[in-house]
Amino acid sequence: MQAYAEELRATFTRLQERGPEIHRQARAVQVTEKSRDGLVSATVGARGDLIRLDLDPRIYRRQDSRELADVITDTVHRATEKARAMVVELFEPLVPGDQMKEHLEGDLESVLERMAAQMLGKR
Template sequence: MASDEQWRLLEQLVQEVDQQTEQLRRMQERMRDLSATATSKDGMVTVTVGPRGEVRTIDLDPRVYRKLSPSELSDTIVAQIGDATRQVSGELKELMAPLVPDLPFEDLFGDGTGFESFLPRPGTS
């Protein structure tokens, strides 16, 4: 039969697991809601991406068609997607840091591998 101290330890363990589960649930919600927005220097192109670098919106100033050639517009859009993806990757890394503070990525996955290796890359989703 378990002693009172063993029951208290078990209850404490269950509370800790419940707290960690709730913390993970809140973190998942925050991760799902993450986004970043990048705007070109001239203000003509604004892009918003989600947590995996997926493009959510592209806003173009109506004057963009008179100011930029099609290839310049394309390059500007791609650049803003890259900037926004880097921003959201940084936010995701910051959010995840408490969960994986000292994980030896290079030991597990090879030289040059860090937490950033698992984040979205600019221009990919």
């Protein structure tokens, strides 16, 4: 338990020292991804929020609206995955990548299980 407390203290100190700058960098993350055919371009922020969507005018030649919706959705999802990976990489010096992914994905169960295992010395 004492080792875990020391580890938490060290992590907290690193977060205080480097956290604000890394947080600023993470908030500034933007990723633009193009669809496989190059007709759809989506830009997302660090949280995967859609910032910009560009559609090449040739896209309107398609008659299948479901296909267009799928292409847009896929493009946004790929951009979001890249943005998350960039945020995880930025925080890597402070927070292990797998833990950061759990936090970003909102996987509270895994976060709590990991914390409990660390407190009990089961890493």
